[in-house]
Amino acid sequence: MFQVYQASSPSVQVDGRSVIAVTNGMLVRSLARELLESEGLAEVATVPWVSHQSWLNVYRRIQLNLGADTLYAIGRRIPYSAEFPDEQMTDVPSALAAIDVAYHMAHRGGEIGVYKYVDAGPEHYQIHCDNPYPNVFDLGIVMSLVERFRGRAQFKVRMLPQGQGTLWNNACIFDVQRA
Numbered sequence: 001m002f003q004v005y006q007a008s009s010p011s012v013q014v015d016g017r018s019v020i021a022v023t024n025g026m027l028v029r030s031l032a033r034e035l036l037e038s039e040g041l042a043e044v045a046t047v048p049w050v051s052h053q054s055w056l057n058v059y060r061r062i063q064l065n066l067g068a069d070t071l072y073a074i075g076r077r078i079p080y081s082a083e084f085p086d087e088q089m090t091d092v093p094s095a096l097a098a099i100d101v102a103y104h105m106a107h108r109g110g111e112i113g114v115y116k117y118v119d120a121g122p123e124h125y126q127i128h129c130d131n132p133y134p135n136v137f138d139l140g141i142v143m144s145l146v147e148r149f150r151g152r153a154q155f156k157v158r159m160l161p162q163g164q165g166t167l168w169n170n171a172c173i174f175d176v177q178r179a
Helices: 016-025 029-038 052-066 068-081 092-105 135-149
Strands: 013-015 049-051 114-121 124-130 155-161 172-178
Touching: 013 016, 013 052, 016 029, 016 049, 016 068, 029 052, 049 052, 052 068, 068 135, 092 114, 092 124, 092 135, 124 135, 135 155, 135 172
Parallel strands: none
Antiparallel strands: 013 049, 114 124, 124 172, 155 172
């Protein structure tokens, strides 16, 4: 299991385009720039891959300085700002399954974790998350995709925590059911 804000090794990297997409999605660009500079990522636009740990440190600083609501809001913008396999996303289940594909397209160099899609029954889906990103950020991604692809249907999304404490056991399950 992953610890929040802790890369599995120094060799893991994040696609620089993803970093730019997320920071462009932040409402206060000067703050985004300041956060990147604080972790040595000021020149992210000129390098294809950056340190995953440095990027996770930016998320930790967002949590400390701006709070969980900002992490959630950034997560909600991920499906619109990061590279996703849009041609594979046509409804709620296919959009949820695409999270892991997009995640693996944007990370390399070691163990990065997963967003495992599970079909739990008729109109009932789960995303099993085990990665170093904060759960509230992951919730933002899931909520954004459910709202985007739900059509006229209503879905209930809830997080089922796994284990003890949010800092040392970051795995969780997002349960998505048609209401």
